[in-house]
Amino acid sequence: MHDGARERAAGLTSFRRYTWWAVPGTAGAVLVSLVGSWIVDGDLPAWARVLAVAALATETAACLVLLSGRLAHGAADDGRPELPPLGWLSAAGAATVVLAVLPLAWRTHGVWAVAPAVTVAIGATYLPVRPRRWLIGGATLLALLPGGAVSLAEGDGELAYAALFPAGLVAFTVWTVLGPLWAWDVAGRLDRARRLEAELAVKDERLRFAADLHDIQGHHLQVIALKSELAARLAEVDPARAAAEMREVRRLSADALRDTRAVVHGYRRTTLDDEIAGAVRVLAAAGIDARMVLDPTAATAGLPDPTRHLLGLVMREAVTNVLRHSHARHAEVEHRVTGGLARLRVSNDGADAYPAGAEGTGLTALRERLRAAGGELTWDRDGDRFVVVAxxxxDSVLPSSTPSANGAAR
Known part of the structure; x- marks a missing residue:
């Protein structure tokens, strides 16, 4: 989406229009009205009047170009605007000198500081915060000198006015220019943050979908591969059992297809009860002696769905890792609810087959999700024992903003 369309979508078009009239439009109008009226009404010779008109036209054009460019590009997130066009900035500086010297020469103390004040304000808009403060402070103090010096030299008795009015004019002009531009920069950064938040939400949803797809397909495919291998070995010695295993493979394939469709439609949830029941069948089919230690109070504890979902994911990941990364002969699953905590412990005795130092991302991502819900997930290997504890x-509730990214299996 191009900048104009984005601004309309964010409601910034009217704000941009207002800021333009409040900054470049007002600055140009002030220059033309104050300095222009002095040129027309002042007692100036023809050469001075022509020079002043040319300088005023140059200063006004530079003012509109520089402030409009600053408004169009805005400031970056670190507060650093883009550099101004040096040609226009140089033209503004030269015109400022003319429009300051001529009124001073004719002792017009209320006009000579108008062009310098506008130029200082323009330069300040293109500077970071610290250099901007030095410029404003230095220009305000410096504005005390020219008019005061001329007044003392002429002895006209207007020293206070000649010195203080230009300094106050510089400070006031800078304030009126920087205020609306600061508001515009803040609005631009907020709009960029809003668009970034929308992009992150899309990425989080993609991660959630990828994780859910991994949870389904990784587990189902591992079990299908296991049962297919078993059926191939049984095909000659026990055709009846081989046929039964292949029927189970067909059922698992249908389940995987159904669950995949459910993920696409966004209503599938993994539950601890289903995963524990499935773990018994899967581990037994792999020739692993599975021992279940289930606290009777856990079934009646009334755990909320987000808690059962997370524990179900841990159960699925742990069982999948047993099938993929171990030669376990025995496994144990323990589930209890005590002291207001739901605890799931899965262990096996075949960890030696897992490559040393390889952790993967499945359990790591699950640990982050449990921590977001106020829980903890740990795993440890001691000899041939590998233990996962969640x-x-x-009464925990999974934050809705937490992506269900599970990553690849450990």
Missing amino acids: TLPA
Whole structure:
């Protein structure tokens, strides 16, 4: 989407229009009205009047170009605007000198500081915060000198006015120019943050979908591969059992297809009860002696759905890792609810087959999700024992903004 369309979508078009009239438009109008009236009404010779008109036209054009460019590009997130066009800035500086010297020569103390004040304000808009403060402070103090010096030299008795009015004019002009531009910069940064938040939300949803797809397909495919291998070995010695295993493979394939469609439609949830029941069948089919230690109070504890979903994901990941990365002969699953905490512990005795130092991302991502819900996930290997322990508050609720990124299996 181009800049104009983005501004209309964010409601910034009217704000941009207002800021333009409040900054470049007002600055140009002030220059033309104050300095122009002095040129027309002042007692100036023809050469001075022509020179002043040319300088005023140059200063006004430079003012409109520089401030409009500053408004169009805005400031970056670190507060650093783009550099101004040096040609226009040089033209503004030269015109400022003319429009300051001529009124001073004719002792017009209320006009000579108008063009310098506008030029200082323009330069300040293109500077970072610290150099901007030095420029404003230095220009305000410096504005005390020219008019005061001329007044003292002429002895006209207007020293206070000649010195203080130009300094106040510089400070006031800078304030009126920087205020609306600061508001415009803040609005631009907020709009960029809003668009970034929308992009992150899309990426989070993609991660959630990828994680859910991994949860389904990784587990189903691992079990399908296991049962297909078993059926191939049984095909000659026990055709009946091989046929039964292939029927199970067909059922698992249908389940995987159904679950994949459910993920696409966004209503599939993994639950601890289903995963524990499935783990018994899967581990038994792999020739692993699975021992289940289930606290009777856990079934009646009334755990909220987000808690059961997270524990179900841990159960699925742990069982999948047993099938993929171990030669376990025994496994144990323990589920209890005590002291307001739901605790799931999965262990096996075949960890030696897992490559040393390889952690993967599945359990790591799940640990982040459990921590976001106020729980904890730990795993440890001691010799040939690998133990995964998950704990969650029995009344925990998974934050809706937390992506369900599970990553690849460990």
